[in-house]
Amino acid sequence: MREKKLQVFVSSTYTDLIEERQAAVEAILSSGNIPAGMELFAAGDESQMTVIKRWIDESDVYLLILAGRYGSIEKKSGKSYTQLEYEYALEQKKPLFAVVITDKGLNSKIKKLKKDALEQEAPQKLKEFQQMVLSNVSKFWEDKKDIKIAIHETLADFEYRKELIGWVRADKAIDAGPLAEQIAALVKENNELRARVDNSPILTYAGLTYNELKKLLEKERITEVEGVENLLEFFLNEGERLSQNVGVSKKSFLVTPYMKLAKFKLTNYRETDYEYLRFGLTSDGHNFYLKVLASESLP
Secondary structure, X not given: OOOEEOEEEEEEOOOOOHHXXXXXXXXXXXXXXXXXXXXXXXXXXXXXXXXXXXXXXXOOEEEEEEOOOOOOEOOOOOXXXXXXXXXXXXXXXXXXXXXXXXXXXXXXXXXXXXXXXXXXXXXXXXXXXXXXXXXXXXXXXXXXXXXXXXXXXHHHHHOOOOOOOOEEOHHHOOOHHHHHHHHHHXXXXXXXXXXXXXXXXXXXXXXXXXXXXXXXXXXXXXXXXXXXXXXXXXXXXXXHHHOOOEEEEOOOOOHHHHHXXXXXXXXXXXXXXXXXXXXXXXXXXXXXXXXXXHHHHOO
């Protein structure tokens, strides 16, 4: 059984492609993957494009269904939200593909939906957008069956791409505990050997010895996280996430303890486009984290 499930963001105009979007969702689910699209989520306080971009970022694959409508236009850019989504996926180098309606398929839509199937206000922009889409990975569709076939065929190819992380059941995921213990043991052994060979000076972390920094972190009380009493415990709990660079909303209660770690020069951070801060370990933070793990593993 395939363990990795890809999250697929489905983009399209809405009122003219309700049935086709449903067909796409069914095809994604039947292929063993996970569909995502803006109509699946409740509206929040953030702007529409901010939320859309975040879901595209968090998805593995971007799918566009394009027919005879250009879609609602965002005032600032003069482009439709559908085109802005597509261009953003391109900019982020997100794996993507599109299914574009044929003339015959469009004629069928016109018979069914009348003028609602055709772009009335910006036909030239639709034409230019379609040309852009066809210059990238795309297939044609005449009816819902073609969309389902295209999705199954394309996702089957994407599943073999190692860079696509996807979702994995928790009981199938790799247990990193034993690996972390091995790494900590190796670090401890390496430090001991180096001390024997060259009688090296005492290691420091952000200008402090291990014991000095440890005591300071233990004294720094934490009230934001239930069950965590001090900053050292918080650092131990979050160390693995920090080693992979973790994004934290500026409004999150976690920002305060993360910023405290930054003051001790154990973490650094940068702002993103979405009111988020992305934290990671500094060189001293990485070494101190391994040292703490090594010490915790001692009998």
